[in-house]
Amino acid sequence: MSVYVRVNAGEVFEQIVTxxxxxQMYPLSLVFVCVDDVExxxxxxWHAVESGGVWHFSPPDAPLMTPxxxxxxxxxxxxxxxATGVFVDGLVIETTRDSQALIASTGLSAVLDPEYRCNFKTVTGFVEIGAAQIIDIAKAVRAHVQACFDRELTLLRSIEAGEYHDxxxxxxxxxxSSIPTADLK
Structure with a gap:
């Protein structure tokens, strides 16, 4: 036995178990979708929308979103x-797009000149740091940002597979969360 729903005007109109x-049972002009694997x-x-050959359903009170x-x-x-920031060697570091660009260019200076030092602005104010600490900051920021993109890719693959849940x-x-909240004030 399989469960089918008939979709009409973006809504589940009826449910049939057969x-x-x-x-062969109904005219081809009626849209029936097998929902045996839908939980x-x-x-x-319920709302119903088809995108890329895959049907998506949601309760009437929930907004239906396409992939x-x-x-x-x-x-x-x-x-x-x-942009939530990172905590590196006791320093709270911004990770906004602007901060990432500044940190990358500072990191390049540190790689080119191991004796490089600069006044670096953290969330809590300026500190003087050297090349090794600049590189540590750049690596931590890059790892944080990459982890965000990796998570996005995982979620996008879940959407493509029809396995995504809110x-x-x-x-x-x-x-x-390891950033001390007192440092953010």
């Missing part, structure tokens, strides 16, 4: 997480 060939099974009144919209939401979350958006990102 072991027959649905294409939870969509009910009458493209979900991907954009994941990218926005990654961008937000990317709670996944809050899970698996790099942890910035």
């Amino acid at each position: 072991d027959g060939d649905i294409t 939870p099974v969509p009910l009458i009144g 493209e919209q979900l991907s954009a939401m994941v990218a926005a979350e990654r961008f937000k997480r990317e 709670e996944m958006l809050a899970e698996g990102w790099p942890d910035s």
Whole structure:
């Protein structure tokens, strides 16, 4: 036995359980979708949207998002997480896009000149640091940002496979919770 839902105007219109060939039972102009592998099974009144040959269902009170919209939401979350900062050698370091660019150029100076020193602005103020600490900061920032992109890719693959669930958006990102909150004031 298989469970089918009939979709009409973006909504589940009826549900049918049969072991027959649905294409022989009803006119081909009616849209029936087999939901044997869909959890939870969509009910009458649920939203339904097809994208790239895959059907997505959501309860009537939940907004229905296409894979493209979900991907954009994941990218926005990654961008937000990317800028949460890192804690390196007792210093709270910004990881915004502007900060990443400045840190990368400072890191290049440190690689080119092992004696390089500079006044570096952290979240809590200026500190004088040398080449080795600059490189440590650059590596930590890069690792944090890369972990954010890696998590985004994992979520995008889940969306493509039809395995994405809303709670996944809050899970698996790099942890910035080790930054002392008193340092952020």
